[in-house]
Amino acid sequence: MAAKLRAPGWYRAALFIVLGIAFAIALLTSLRAAFDVSPVYYGDGVLQVALLTVPLWFLGGMGCFDYWLRWASGKHVVDDHKDHGAHTWKDYFKVNTDHKVIGIQYICVSVFFMFVGGLMAMLVRAELASPGRQFVDASTYNGLFSAHATFLIFLFVIPVFAGIANYVLPLMIGAPDMAFPRLNALSFWMLPAAGVMFLLGFVAPGGTFASGWTAYAPLSTSAPIGQTFFTIGVQFAGASSIATALNFLVTIITMRAPGMTFFRMPLLVWANFSTSLLVVIATPFIAASQFMVLLDRALGFNFFNYANGGDVLMYQHVFWFYSHPAVYIMMLPGFGIISEILAVKSRKPVFGYRMMAFSLLAIVVLGFTVWAHHMFVSGMQDWIRIPMMITTALIAIPTGIKIFSWLGTLWQGVLHMDTPMLFAIGFLTMFTLGGISGVMLAMVPLDIHVSDTYFIVAHIHYVLFGGSLLTIFAGIYYWFPKMTGRMYNEKLGRLHFWLTFVFFNITFAPMHLIGVQGMPRRVYDYADQFATWNLIISVSSFALGLSSLIFLYNMISSWRSGPRAVANPWRALTIEWQVSSPPPIFNFDAIPSVVGGPYEYGVPGAVHAVFPTAEPPPVPAGTESAAGGTATAVLEKEE
Amino acid sequence: MEAAAIPAAVAHDDHHHGPPEAHHSSKVEREQLGILLFIISELMLFGAFFAAMFFIRVVAGDEWPPKGDLPIAVAATNAAVLLSSSVTMHWTDISARRNNQFGMRAGIITTFLLGATFLFVQINEYLHLGFTPKTNASASAFFGLTGLHGAHVVIGLLLLFMSAVRIFKGAVDPKNLKGLEVAGIYWHFVDVMWIVVFTTVYILG
């Protein structure tokens, strides 16, 4: 037992959590005693200190810091790679430095949180099924939609993209791992900590955080203690995302295979490059906004105390300076996934590759200039509205370039209409709709009427569900064979798509209408005139929720017993498909060299990368091996 | 180091000793790029607090300075202390590159002590300001910015401490510099940041 408690892992983590709580109590109580503050024991204070510090103890207990501490103490450290790679399923529950293991950890945990957040949406819809109070009170309802959005944004969409990229990006650029594998592990393990914190909010006295995912001051600074679970939880989710983004950037810049110039990188790499820029630059702002809320709440600061010179609108400026870029953080990686899938499944190069890359960068730059479009009715200075309207609307142009280029990619292709492709083209149409409603919102005269109504809720879900979530499903299906070495069930996949697509539209399309008609958001009771539509929406949303169970079943059963997948079932050119499924523990025996573009489908004899090895690499099924006895094997040959 | 240098015979297996060496696709070192990006992130964090001060001082028009005069002289002295610590940090770096053990040790210790002096003076200043964050929003902005900087000094000192431990254990030499360099870059950043904070908080007003 003692040995178990000393070795990094769950036992030590449990012990450390207990120590951490004791530390929080001791620290605060002794400080208060020293400064003569009474009462000496102050529960809410201890809770806040504990929320800030216990996650660090947990991470320490799991072993996230062991290597660094050994290094910092001047000991000679060698990396023996003993924490690299999973040999049994148990290794997925440990701190691991293999980007592939971390990728899977990320995906599984965030899909779990998708179901948590989705379940909350089901409760929201059940409450809204008819006017009046059904079964939750105002405090619970406000908590439910706040937690719904918090889980789905901070613990599902953002990390799941990080997870997918974690898995495929190093493979794609021919790197043996991420640049900082231990930082990568740390990033991952912060997520469960944040998730547990958000969940614990529900048992806080006075209810969980209930001021929306936007947590506007001064509602959030005067809310019960449950709000702190959001304020601090977001710090950990944010730190995790900054660390991962930094890791991606360094990996992409310094670890590309020879020959992998920037304009030979697959667009998924470009997309994550752009996203990571957004994260590194923008995320500190949400950290700052929540620090200020915390300081106001815990130490009596006056940032948002208008009676004492504070500025209430400042919260919104700081918050949206992150949270608008955040919506692109939740979309650009999806754009990358779609580019991969459309090229492979249409058997054509991505149309206008360079413009695809440049438009990503354009979105990044423009994305920083539009935050106040969330504040058109906030009472900020009127003159900001027109410039912000123009910059916001301009984003439609680079986004349009992407949409039309994808259409160009489909044109004259040989379209393999399987599950990933269905989700990809579902995304094309649904995201266009969501984007267009976004441009309508950018038009100030209209936004003044529809802001804070269900029209916004409709927009949110068309871009986040019809946009992000569909790309996530597409990506998970597409790389499922690579990640698990097994094929998913195609029939169930298609069924999942069609049910999702249909019920998604029945659920969210009517929200446009009831929004314009005047139903405000964030209410659990509404006028009778909206009753019919809300009932339809609720019923359909349950069907939508159930359809996601098909996905879950498909993933679990296929992972356990699906047919074995070959290395390259899609006949793709990018490097991740040129290694076995799942890839070898260190990705490559030797780093490949890149000799051409990533999407040269239809070009006879085109090759993206070659491996310097005598042994022929795994060859796609049905394709002739071109590797002779030469030292350089041609990986894939297109006829 | 190039991929081609790896023996072609290495079989496709899970048992061999480690990953292939990654190709270096950029002249920049990973660690340096990493700390640079981290500093960009930190700059944005400071940026948010500067924005907060801007909104409180300019947009909401809360009086500045929060109450009475700010002790500019103390802060300026402190700036000098911190700046000189940047010089000694640089000295440490150079000594490490030349494998000058004495220079490294003396350098890191003086840097650390100068940093600690700064922190001590800063805390002392807090106690004699005559206002607290509760006083008004300007005071909150003041403590927010200087406190954020103070927190960075603490982190910097932690890094310096680790570097000191490693130097005294002989773990730093011209071939094992990265850790020290990263701590050094970060320390310079903390110092430069103080100049910015000092200028905006104490002088412009």
Place this chain on the structure above:
Amino acid sequence: MLVVVVLVASAIGIALGLAINWFPAQGSTIASDIDTFWDVLVIASVPIFVLVTTVVLFAVWRWRMRPGEEDLDGPPTHGSTRLEVIWTAVPTIIIAGLCAYATVLLLDIQESPAKGTRVVNVTGQQFAWTFETQEGAKKLRSNVLVLPVGEAVQFKVRSKDVLHDFWVPEWRLKVDAVPGITTQYSLTPSKTGKFQVVCAELCGLGHAFMRQFVTVVQPAAYKAWVLKQSAPAAVAGGGAGGGAGAKPDGKQLFVAGNTQTGATACGSCHILAAAGTTGQTGPNLDTALKADDAAAIKEMIVDPGKEIAAGYGANIMPPNYAQTLSAAEVDALVSFIDQSVHGGK
């Protein structure tokens, strides 16, 4: 052919989009401009959506992989500068047009009201609005907004606690009530009738109930209303339902509140078996008031902030019942609650 399909489908889509009755009634002079703007947006957007969808469907129909084509590839087209220029330029033009239109319209909306415009001070607090205006020497303060039709009015919006948002859907305009600053907008009501004032910014537990009414009347009727208002300090019941003569019904007030004055229904937050209400935001009055007499209950209603029931937050129960309910109404309510809880003793 594709072009024809896109055109036809767009026409159908636009027709559909315009046929749907999207908006509530037009209650202010700018409402029709905004509704027209919406129509323009529909006309501009539908073809874009239809184009994307049609191309997708067409491609799927035309180029779907057929049996035997498993190993085929498409042509290696890498792009087309001409097309790229087109699909950059056309959206730019559309965007520029829409932005120009929106700017003109917005400036129209923002234009400061003509001299002598009536000013109404709107104050939000959890969870009620108060409206104040000056008519001659008379200062009017009420919980129902009464305005003459066809006369410009400027709203100065303030908040006493957290963010709220002053919105009348029929007028199309809204603005947040921000603690510490005064926000404003102006408009001219163009339609008589009674409309809901909706709080559109999440402001806490009672956000969903923060509804009051605005009554837009003919100028003559407005003058009459102003005359009827008593001395400055008193609060107008706004021609409260039933008139002075009829005795207020306590149960009715408990279940439905007074929609005229913006008194939120007690039942939306409180359980009271006799009234059949099930709200759980506040304490269960059947059990909580067992030990309280009528005077104490009255006190709790009129000044809820004085004592906060254990386990509940302050500032949730509206503090304005003393204003939104007349003395007679409060008494009726108190005696109804008293009887319900203590069994009519």
